Amino acid sequence: MAKKKTKIRLYTLSTCSHCLRTKKFFKEIGIDAEVTDVDLLTGDEREKIMNEVRKLNPDCTFPTICIDDKVVVGFNEERIRKALGE
Amino acid sequence: MTAEQLHPLLSGYAESQGIRLNKDREFVMDILRGLLTNEQRYGYRSCPCRLAWGTKERDADIICPCVYRDPDIKEYGSCYCELYVSVEWNEGKREHRQVPERRPKEKRKM
Numbered sequence: 001m002a003k004k005k006t007k008i009r010l011y012t013l014s015t016c017s018h019c020l021r022t023k024k025f026f027k028e029i030g031i032d033a034e035v036t037d038v039d040l041l042t043g044d045e046r047e048k049i050m051n052e053v054r055k056l057n058p059d060c061t062f063p064t065i066c067i068d069d070k071v072v073v074g075f076n077e078e079r080i081r082k083a084l085g086e
Numbered sequence: 087m088t089a090e091q092l093h094p095l096l097s098g099y100a101e102s103q104g105i106r107l108n109k110d111r112e113f114v115m116d117i118l119r120g121l122l123t124n125e126q127r128y129g130y131r132s133c134p135c136r137l138a139w140g141t142k143e144r145d146a147d148i149i150c151p152c153v154y155r156d157p158d159i160k161e162y163g164s165c166y167c168e169l170y171v172s173v174e175w176n177e178g179k180r181e182h183r184q185v186p187e188r189r190p191k192e193k194r195k196m
Contacts, residue, residue, distance in 0.1 A: 076184055
């Protein structure tokens, strides 16, 4: 039975270098991630996304990394790999 | 101004304060590009790793160098972004740890 595809969701800032490292990391290990640069959003769209971030990461810091139902805050490779089940 | 032009200016400034820029040049260039992008957007160098309000008064504490830089360097050896670091941090004599957000929640753009 095919292994269920891991769903990765990244909430980032386009200007943040830790966020950039996070995006690069997932690209390098070949895992697709849905990325949202929150600073590039405005109005209702941004508010909607910020509501999601607040629920996942009450501190509202970036990057906020969702790996299926697990949340990793900040680019911490060890924690990310653990959440990926490596 | 470009990130390449800004780097020596901030490097000299950091040294004059007894600290350094992160020795990972590529990483620092990303941060500097972020700073310059925010300067174009808002008219001031709002911290690239924090979501800005977009008004100078509300972002005054996170205009780089932010007011949290020195206490963060004292406690962790680097600022929140890892742009400014201590000499020991650059020399690997201090563990590189993720710096938690020191900015009070009520000030954050949430």
